[in-house]
Amino acid sequence: MNPLWLLALVVWPAVMSLAVAATGRWPNIRETVSVATGVALLAGVVGLIEPIAAGERPSLTLFEILPGLGFTFTLEPLGLIFALVASALWPLTTIYGAGYMRGNDEHAQTRFFVCFALAISAAIGIAMAGNLLTLFVFYEMMTLVTYPLVTHHGDAESRAGGRIYLGILLTTSIGLFLPAIVITWLFAGTLTFTHGGILAGTGLTALGAIALYTLFVYGIGKAAVMPFHRWLPSAMVAPTPVSALLHAVAVVKAGVFSVLKITVYIFGLDFAFKTGATEIILWTSSITIIAASVIALYCDNLKKRLAYSTVGQLSYIVLGSALATKLGAVSGSLHIVTHAFGKITLFFCAGAIYTAAHRKYISQLNGLGRSMPFTFGAFTIASLSLIGLPPMGGAWSKWYLMSGSAGVEEYALLGVLAVSTLLNIVYLLDIPARAFFLPADDDTPRGFSEAPLACVLPLCVTAAGCIALFFFAYPIISFISSALGEGA
């Protein structure tokens, strides 16, 4: 396989963003171009599955950014999974976005779709980065191109939200992530993602490893481990398609994906496990899981509740990485997929509710389920998936996470997972329960009044995806396991 394909896939959405900008005057053509770009991208990524599964690891170094540090793309199974998730959900979100943006008469729609394409380009870049420096370049690029999306409305509120968004993400990445990369470089003399890690045998002490790992995880602000989670609720000022794709899939998953990748390919599971490098993060992420779920309980704003739910769910993935075992890493990467499908469905539903009924508070949703059966049906399915009930995809990731925790004999973590699952049930199922079973308000529309088809169709597809993942989880798991190799 020609490694230039990697470059082509990264550059493709960015190039097509120009086409989107050029066709801005004709919304129908513009959206067609967007969706076509997304489908082509998905096809390209899907085409990579076979060679990667066959054990190929295409790699391409374009030029040297710094002496000894190339601008390198390499594809391996973890990256491919993230790329698949991002590129599969993008065309769906574009269709949904078209429905939402038109349904709500948003301004600057062209800019919106252009930035979307650029953000996907950055996400693919992160997925295919061959070393930490390349990953950092795309990580920051993503922060930058999503800023106009967060501040889309351009009013005082979105500016304040954007300030927090950029402030926290840049502070953590420049203040913690960058020094962590430099330290890694000084110790290891390389930043290439290598099977088995690059830090073992470099003279890094156990204490140093703990400090470095903590620096990395907090430096990756996009992983939203408390106390650096505030940007995520702030980013909810953006239009809902943005919250759906970026703040449930691309941006946050870029964060946890980076954590996972650093755990597996920079530290190496063995080294991390032996030195106990992940000890602090193990507990801070547990605290984040519980605390975020508790906060979500008290949120009345639907998007805010979903945001805090995301904060908690992201920490599942961080926790999975921090277990530093194969099971943990498998659960983490599996949860990237299942949570992506679940959470994007929930956000799609939130946007659909807003578009159709103009409701954004949970307390106003009573009885709305009868007039929006598809939306709330999908909402229920996605909630069940996030809670981890079969037959939804989320069941597998929770299963692996629990057995991973049991495997390292951290029974307190099992307690954390159990409590958080209960909290999940309370704060998620509360919503469809209200919608279906409580009596409607006076001004709730009677009869069938769903959002536009462009909004409802994608959410049904992703909800179906949640169920499908339950049945097709095994290939994914074996695929990931093959990447992690034997042992641990």
Add this chain to the structure above:
Amino acid sequence: MQMLLTETMPGLFNYWIVIVLMMIGFYTVIAHDNLVKKIIGLNIFQTSVFIFYISMGQITGSTAPILMHGAAGQQAVYAHPLPQVLILTAIVVGLSTTALALALVVRIHEAYGSIEEDDILAADYQRGTQESQKEQERMARARAAERHASRDADDGREQDEDAPDS
């Protein structure tokens, strides 16, 4: 005692003068308000350095480094010419600095009607505070005129959460 005297006071007479002049000049530059006096201080300061250079080329009992004819010229002990040449250049530099500084003072006098630094700074300060006040007002106006999201915008705000007025 005799030794000490030649080695310090008279022997190093030039250098003492250099130090005294330098301090006088430096003090004048710092302490005086009048821009012309500042320039004079600067000149004294520079002159002290010129003297320092000339002094270091001096040899006891030597003549000026000027070509002399005849036997006297053959045997004459003359001062080191290079520092003098250097100082010629430095004097030119100092002169142009002074000329430029004086020209600036003329322009300042035209613009402000005064060459006392305090007056000028006061005038600028007054204007500066007015201007910054104006800027603050403009900033406040801009903030007041800022568009706010409608209450039912699709954002992550709670019902009782106030709009940030930043």
Add this chain to the structure above:
Amino acid sequence: MIVQLFHQMPVLVVILPLMAAPLCVIAHRALPAWLIHTAVSWVVFGISFLLFVETRVAGRVVYALGGWAPPFGIELVIDRFSAIVLLLVTGMSALTSLYARASIAAELPRERAYLVYAAMLLCLCGLVGMTVTGDAFNLFVFLEVSSLASYSLIAMGPSRRALLSSFQYLIMGTVGGTFLLIGIGFLYVMTGTLNMADIAQRLQGVAHTHTVEAGLAFIVVGLSLKAALFPLHAWLPNAYTYAPSSVSVFIAATSTKVAVYALIRFVFTVFGADLAFDSLPLGDVLIVLSVAAMLSGSLAAIFQTDVKRLLAWSSVAQMGYIVLGFALATGAGLTAALTHMVNHGLIKGALFMAVGAMFWRMQACSINDIAGLGKRMPWTCAAFVVGGLSLIGFPGTAGFISKWVLLQALMVDHHWLLAAAILVSSLLAVIYIGRVVESLYFREPAEGRKVARGEAPALMLVATWTLVALNIAVGLFGAAEVDATRQAAMSLLGVGQ
């Protein structure tokens, strides 16, 4: 003939601008003066590039002025280090020349424009002279040439406050220059020579006398004044704020860098790192001062309303990065200092050009005046954004390369707190750049101002975007730059020539 000219290149870079300056005055009109300025700047840039290539190959180029053999005659020495600085100075001059025409026409009365071009050429001559000379006293003379030219350039600023700023700069600059003169005098007393290489050789026997130590102190203080190192930076914010925009561009990108160049040259080539850093605590002093500069400069920048002044304060902070690198006195530290010297020139050049273009449009550049320009001047504002990102140290821009090299130099010696100071200063940069960007894109245009829509003139944009493109190119292909600066640093430390 051509070969002859090749041998004369080191002196041509100095005398071409020097001779062209009076030509500008004779021409007496804006257009011919501008043409002369532009032509000479580009020619000098071309020669510098050839010299740069030559030093890459040969290591150093030496030229005996007037055929007088050193150490008696004045010697011009271009090694790998000075070639880089030379390239920066002449390159900035060439780009400023493109930029200057429209900017100066808008800010100054037409009949005085030719004088700006003449003075800019003189300033260029002085800066280039400082860079190429191998003679200590000659360096002083060129320093004064460039300083005198910059005083007069700043005084030509459109506001009357430019006059007092220039006067204050003149006083401080002359005191600094005279300090340098005293220091050179001390060296001359001890060694009897003015040729830098010769001084370095003869100093070895007398290195630990008080006279030499005092000489070092005078030279460091004098050049720090010109380099605006904290706390000797008082002249800089006013000077950059009130000077004509194109002058701000040129001076901000080059003048302080060349002063730091001279400082590094004296400390490493003449005195030697052993004397300055091992026997005397120069390193410790400079480290403390540079950290103070980074933090205070960035903090002060946050509270400015005038964008030019904001950038000027940011320059004070950025000088801290450069001096911090060289205060480490290690190969990595020097590499970082040199890299940031070049990169900061590119960054600040681009930012001042963008602000100058906004000034060209609005005739003012407070943060309120430029509000809402994002839609009217998309290219200029985008240039500002990229320049700002580079200043912050965003990956893919020149600033990132600097930051990386500097962090690496600090961390390899376990200076964790210094590394933290750099990061804090970068984050402060996020705040002040963010303020400007928010004003550009999120605010409504300034009220009560009827301003024509439209971009800055094409030449201004070309110059600005060339610098922006250079920022990005250096950010992506930084390996080449770091390689060049590392070689220069090694040649300064006398390793692996």
